[in-house]
Amino acid sequence: xxxxxxxxxxxxxxxxxxxxxxxxxxxxxxxxxxxxxxxxxxxxxxxxxxxxxxxxxxxxxxxxxxxxxxxxxxxxxxxxxxxxxxxxxxxxxxxxxxxxxxxxxxxxxxxxxxxxxxxxxxxxxxxxxxxxxxxxxxxxxxxxxxxxxxxxxxxxxxxxxxxxxxxxxxxxxxxxxxxxxxxxxxxxxxxxxxxxxxxxxxxxxxxxxxxxxxxxxxxxxxxxxxxxxxxxxxxxxxxxxxxxxxxxxxxxxxxxx
Amino acid sequence: xxxxxxxxxxxxxxxxxxxxxxxxxxxxxxxxxxxxxxxxxxxxxxxxxxxxxxxxxxxxxxxxxxxxxxxxxxxxxxxxxxxxxxxxxxxxxxxxxxxxxxxxxxxxxxxxxxxxxxxxxxxxxxxxxxxxxxxxxxxxxxxxxxxxxxxxxxxxxxxxxxxxxxxxxxxxxxxxxxxxxxxxxxxxxxxxxxxxxxxxxxxxxxxxxxxxxxxxxxxxxxxxxxxxxxxxxxxxxxxxxxxxxxxxxxxxxxxxxxxxxxxxxxxxxxxxxxxxxxxxxxxxxxxxxxxxxxxxxxxxxxxxxxxxxxxxx
Ligand SMILES: Nc1ncnc2c1ncn2[C@@H]1O[C@H](COP(=O)(O)OP(=O)(O)OP(=O)(O)O)[C@@H](O)[C@H]1O
Ligand SMILES: [Mg+2]
Numbered sequence: 081x082x083x084x085x086x087x088x089x090x091x092x093x094x095x096x097x098x099x100x101x102x103x104x105x106x107x108x109x110x111x112x113x114x115x116x117x118x119x120x121x122x123x124x125x126x127x128x129x130x131x132x133x134x135x136x137x138x139x140x141x142x143x144x145x146x147x148x149x150x151x152x153x154x155x156x157x158x159x160x161x162x163x164x165x166x167x168x169x170x171x172x173x174x175x176x177x178x179x180x181x182x183x184x185x186x187x188x189x190x191x192x193x194x195x196x197x198x199x200x201x202x203x204x205x206x207x208x209x210x211x212x213x214x215x216x217x218x219x220x221x222x223x224x225x226x227x228x229x230x231x232x233x234x235x236x237x238x239x240x241x242x243x244x245x246x247x248x249x250x251x252x253x254x255x256x257x258x259x260x261x262x263x264x265x266x267x268x269x270x271x272x273x274x275x276x277x278x279x280x281x282x283x284x285x286x287x288x289x290x291x292x293x294x295x296x297x298x299x300x301x302x303x304x305x306x307x308x309x310x311x312x313x314x315x316x317x318x319x320x321x322x323x324x325x326x327x328x329x330x331x332x333x334x335x336x337x
Numbered sequence: 338x339x340x341x342x343x344x345x346x347x348x349x350x351x352x353x354x355x356x357x358x359x360x361x362x363x364x365x366x367x368x369x370x371x372x373x374x375x376x377x378x379x380x381x382x383x384x385x386x387x388x389x390x391x392x393x394x395x396x397x398x399x400x401x402x403x404x405x406x407x408x409x410x411x412x413x414x415x416x417x418x419x420x421x422x423x424x425x426x427x428x429x430x431x432x433x434x435x436x437x438x439x440x441x442x443x444x445x446x447x448x449x450x451x452x453x454x455x456x457x458x459x460x461x462x463x464x465x466x467x468x469x470x471x472x473x474x475x476x477x478x479x480x481x482x483x484x485x486x487x488x489x490x491x492x493x494x495x496x497x498x499x500x501x502x503x504x505x506x507x508x509x510x511x512x513x514x515x516x517x518x519x520x521x522x523x524x525x526x527x528x529x530x531x532x533x534x535x536x537x538x539x540x541x542x543x544x545x546x547x548x549x550x551x552x553x554x555x556x557x558x559x560x561x562x563x564x565x566x567x568x569x570x571x572x573x574x575x576x577x578x579x580x581x582x583x584x585x586x587x588x589x590x591x592x593x594x595x596x597x598x599x600x601x602x603x604x605x606x607x608x609x610x611x612x613x614x615x616x617x618x619x620x621x622x623x624x625x626x627x628x629x630x631x632x633x634x635x636x637x638x639x640x641x642x643x644x645x646x647x648x649x650x
Contacts, residue, residue: 086438
């Protein structure tokens, strides 16, 4: 356990000492600012004109009008930002041969993978936390629905962790940071395509299945303020699944070549 | 301390090492010598648990590398061919990290890091970013990294590659020092003077097979049952050569000009003494008398070159 923590600390530090992290976090916050401002303006206009369509938006309020969209945006950006940050996690170690140090140290593959995952996910959660300055600053002049915001953010922490685990897996299968990033984006988009498929599914059964295995659907529930154990279990299993796959790949490096 | 049995590794169809058997005793410094592509690095990667062999077994400190990898890895300091460095870390922080993952206990980490820095002459640059270091300095950090857990066993793959002559000497001193502190060392190199300077025993490997394994003297002896002597005298007369040939144990005498003779004798100190006496008594005016032992280089070329021609046939 101590070794996991040692690796996690090292990974977290190397995220925070890499210029790439700040560049991507900067771009992320910049895009987020624009979308936040425009959503806020749209909402303010709607309120002023008092022209809610009670059928389209039965519950038009600050949360549904701004923060649901805002959280969606973060999720959308993470589909690209997280793989870009995770690309180097294993690929660089292998390319630079520092991987040899991990493989010849008294560490199990599980410890290596868990350490890397924890360090990386903490760094990425830091971005989630920073994004919360928008709702927090809004709370200075408006009444927020803290409960829904809280579950929405829970959802963000979960999907960020899923993308982190998936990104780590993609990084473990190649020595190229660029390839790892591309694989990661494709995989994350795949999670969404599944959500999109659910709308077009033929049978009722297929629809329910697809809905249940879609990250997007579960995120939607969190965002609506629903904290369902099925969603939590789904997210945790997906994280565990990709950590497990990464562990298998790292372990197999001893047997390949 | 290290027991290797029937170790075989093939990369696809390429047989890198073939049924290696050797052992390294506790406190021994053994040199692993061989030309490029002989399989030195491959063997070391398997012994350190970096990768699995195709077949065969390795035991380190009584533990099987594949059944008890953690126990084995705790005891080994390994310098791979490419030093395993993090370019975005500072030397000191990096060594602290290595010490931590090598399970050095908290109380000893600072002491061990200071020791590794001092031994590799890196104390002055300990806060430099590894990515900005020159090749030789990176190599030194690689050595420091192997030392930092104060392991019982050191496995060093070409430790002095890329170092300047002063550093080469210092690293050799370091290795000699490790012998005094009863560390077990297995180092690979194709620099012959390096094994000559540091190793008690040599394993010569060629094309994945061990072609010789002995102490330096043992190798010298094995390579030729005879000894080459070079002498120079001031006044060789016509009968001089004949007189030498008359000594029993002298195999061959040839004049190499200007009173110099190359004499091949049995590897026997009595013969050498008799030869010396005879020359002096002959009154030819002895100027020089030396044994022209085969250098390790000759042995190396003879062993690794020969099997190459065998393969070619
Ligand atoms: N990853 C690999 N894939 C395929 N073949 C390999 C691999 N690594 C080594 N080999 C082959 O195995 C053989 C032994 O290589 P190895 O690196 O062990 O030699 P070496 O004795 O360390 O040589 P050098 O003195 O050049 O470092 C070579 O024929 C090499 O081509
Ligand atoms: Mg090599």
